[in-house]
Structures are given as C-alpha cells and as structure tokens.
Amino acid sequence: xxxxxxxxxGATGFVxxxxxxxxxxxxxxxxxxxxxxxxFGQFEIGELxxxxxxxxxxxxxxxxxxxxxxxxxxxxxxxxPLTAFRAVNVAAxxxxxxxxxxxxxxxxxxxxxIKVNGESTSDKPFLASDLPITLDPYGQSKxxxxxxxxRIAEATGLEVVIVRxxxxxxxxxxxxxxxxxxxxxxxLPLPFGALNNCRSMVALDNLIDLLLTCVRHPAAAxxxxxxxxxxxxxxxELIRMLAAAMGKRxxxxxxxxxxxxxxxAVAGKSAAAERLLGSLQVDIEKxxxxxxxxxxxxxxxxxxxxVAHFLSHS
Numbered sequence: 512x513x514x515x516x517x518x519x520x521g522a523t524g525f526v527x528x529x530x531x532x533x534x535x536x537x538x539x540x541x542x543x544x545x546x547x548x549x550x551f552g553q554f555e556i557g558e559l560x561x562x563x564x565x566x567x568x569x570x571x572x573x574x575x576x577x578x579x580x581x582x583x584x585x586x587x588x589x590x591x592p593l594t595a596f597r598a599v600n601v602a603a604x605x606x607x608x609x610x611x612x613x614x615x616x617x618x619x620x621x622x623x624x625i626k627v628n629g630e631s632t633s634d635k636p637f638l639a640s641d642l643p644i645t646l647d648p649y650g651q652s653k654x655x656x657x658x659x660x661x662r663i664a665e666a667t668g669l670e671v672v673i674v675r676x677x678x679x680x681x682x683x684x685x686x687x688x689x690x691x692x693x694x695x696x697x698x699l700p701l702p703f704g705a706l707n708n709c710r711s712m713v714a715l716d717n718l719i720d721l722l723l724t725c726v727r728h729p730a731a732a733x734x735x736x737x738x739x740x741x742x743x744x745x746x747x748e749l750i751r752m753l754a755a756a757m758g759k760r761x762x763x764x765x766x767x768x769x770x771x772x773x774x775x776a777v778a779g780k781s782a783a784a785e786r787l788l789g790s791l792q793v794d795i796e797k798x799x800x801x802x803x804x805x806x807x808x809x810x811x812x813x814x815x816x817x818v819a820h821f822l823s824h825s
Contacts, residue, residue: 517541517726518572518616520607521579522553525683526622530576530719544568544579561602569614574726576620577604582649596652605659612667618732619669620725623657625677625711625737625793626650631785636711636792639675639735657735670732672725674718677739677793678786681715681813682820687786692821695753695761702771704763706746708790711739714813717806721798728802736802737793740810746787752811756818 517534521527522543534541542552544565549555554568559579581599608619628637629644645651657673664671680688694701721738725731744752747763754761768788775784798804808816 515540516572518544518568518575520544520559520575520577524578525681525685526679526715526718527578528683529681529715530578530722533719533723542568542572559599559603561598561606563603563606565607565610566614569611569616572611572614572616574618574620575607575611575616576622576722576726577607578622579603580622581652593648593651596648597655600649600652601655601659604656605663608660608663608669608671609667612663612669617670618672618726619660619664620672620674620722621656621660622722623653623673623675623735624650625675625791627654627657627675628737628793630791631789632792633790636794637737638794639737639797664733672731672733673735674722674725675735675737675793676713676718677791678710678712679715679718680712681817684715684817687783688817689821691750691787692753692818693825695750695759696757696822696825698759698762700762700764701750702764702766703746703750703787704765705767706788707768708745708788709743710746710749710789710791711743711793712810713739714806714808714810714817716808716813720807721802721804724802724804730801734801736798737795738798739793739795740808740813741795741806742810743792744810752814753818756815757822 517539519527519531519541522531523545531541531543542554544554544556546557547555556563581596611619625637627643627645627650628641630646643654645654660671663669678688717740718738750763751761771788772784775781
C-alpha cells in the first residue's frame with residue numbers, strides 16, 4: 512500500500528496549526544510532531560535536538576513538512592546565539608532528514624527563511640538563485656540547514672524542497688505585524704508618511720498552499736522557491752490597508768526616512784526599524800512557472816481576515 516501520511520513538525524505553531532487544519536479539511540492523512548502534550552494524531556518529541564528518535568513518527572510517512580525551528584528573536588538572551596540556532600535549526604534538521612531517508616520517506620519540505628538571501632533589497636528583488644548574504648545567526652543557521660539537506664539528498668535520494676518565506680501574516684499573527692496593528696488601532700499619528708519602500712509578504716493561506724504544492728508536484732524536487740502574495744506594498748500602503756480594514760483613517764506624518772533611521776539608531780532599534788523603513792522584495796516567477804502556482808487568496812482579503820481576527824481578540 513502506498514504511503515500517504517504527511518508529518519508536520521512544529522504542528523502547534525502559527526503556520527503548523529493552520530497547516531494541520533487545512534490537511535484535516537482536505538482529508539489528508541497526517542501527523543503532527545510537538546514538543547510536549549501530544550494530542551490525538553500527534554507525536555511528542557521533547558526538545559528539538561540532533562538526538563531525537565523519530566522512528567514512531569516516521570512510520571508510514573511519505574513526506575515531511577519541517578516547520579519546527581528556533582525562530583528569530585529580536586533580543587536574544589543566549590550566551591552564544593549561533594550555537595543555539597545551530598543546535599535546533601541545523602543539527603535537529605539534519606538528524607530528522609537522515610532518519611527520514613532511512614525510513615523511506617519520499618520528500619522533505621524545509622521551511623527556511625528569506626534571511627538566507629539577506630535583510631533588504633535595493634535595485635532588484637531577491638531570486639532563489641542569488642548568492643546567500645546572511646547577516647545574523649538565525650539566517651546563517653537556516654543556510655547551513657539548507658546545505659546539510661542538499662548533502663543528504665545527494666547521498667540518499669531524499670527529495671528535498673526548500674521554501675524561503677518573507678514575513679508571514681494571517682489570523683493570529685504575532686510579533687512585529689501584531690504590534691503594527693496595535694499601533695494602527697490606537698489612532699496615534701505614525702511617522703511613516705514619507706516612506707517609499709517596497710516589501711513582499713505572504714499570507715498564511717498562500718504559504719500553506721505552496722507547501723502542499725511542494726509535497727505533490729513532481730517538478731518541486733531538489734528546488735528552492737521564494738514565495739509571496741505577488742503584490743508588494745510600502746509601509747504607508749500597508750498601514751492604510753490595516754486602517755481601512757479597521758474602519759479607521761490612517762494618520763501618517765511625513766517624517767524624513769533618514770531622521771527615522773537616525774532616531775532608531777540612537778535608541779538601539781536599527782534592526783527593528785529596518786523592517787518598517789527598508790525594502791525587501793522577492794521574485795516568485797520561478798515558483799509560478801515551475802509549479803504553475805498562484806496565490807489562493809488576495810492580499811486585500813488576507814489583510815481583512817487578519818484584522819478581523821485581531822479585533823475579535825483584542
């Protein structure tokens with residue numbers, strides 16, 4: 512009998528929860544790997560390390576969507592962040608992939624990060640084929656994981672697919688996107704009216720659809736894909752979209768970008784400010800042409816759904 516189970520790691524995270532919900536809706540046999548308190552159809556693995564025994568979770572498994580990771584942290588308190596990132600994002604990923612190959616798993620989908628490409632763009636969007644320019648421990652660990660997976664694929668025949676998302680948003684989103692929604696809801700004037708940047712983002716539903724396309728599409732094997740909604744926005748445009756979804760009017764003050772950047776530097780917030788002030792665009796033509804993939808939800812609809820969830824929980 513052909514194996515058809517999909518194993519989802521990080522099954523209780525922001526993306527993992529929505530992905531498992533989609534798989535259940537579609538009637539796809541799947542299992543979730545969680546750190547603790549496993550429920551029905553889930554496997555408890557404890558701390559994600561290079562020593563986890565995945566045997567039970569990999570039984571009858573055809574594909575893995577590996578979402579579990581040590582995520583990027585603005586104020587990392589680890590004594591050695593790169594070592595901490597490597598332990599989870601590199602060693603644990605390599606361990607899972609090697610065991611997957613031994614158990615006859617066909618395909619391994621790895622959720623990497625656009626940080627492998629770099630932190631910002633200027634004259635042209637990132638391509639999957641660009642030389643990596645990792646600037647922080649998180650991005651470096653994701654790059655090293657990609658390289659480890661490539662070696663395992665070559666040695667074992669495991670079909671590895673890399674997906675590098677930019678900012679992911681959707682109902683239940685946290686971190687910077689949540690803080691931006693809170694600012695917009697407050698009605699306070701925001702000093703971003705003079706910005707002329709351009710950023711790619713991806714709605715949760717669009718990312719999930721691409722991940723599932725990568726599980727089943729024959730041409731996905733061995734490829735690296737960038738993903739976005741296909742509609743890039745400036746920070747002022749995004750704020751206006753959020754405000755409109757809230758039934759508010761955005762109050763944007765035209766403060767010069769250089770002044771904002773200087774103020775952020777003085778406050779030690781340059782990295783956070785770059786996510787609002789700078790540009791980061793991705794080119795998804797390869798993704799579209801190789802997989803025949805298109806966004807399943809528009810940015811307008813995804814923003815409205817995200818804001819509706821935010822308002823109902825605030």
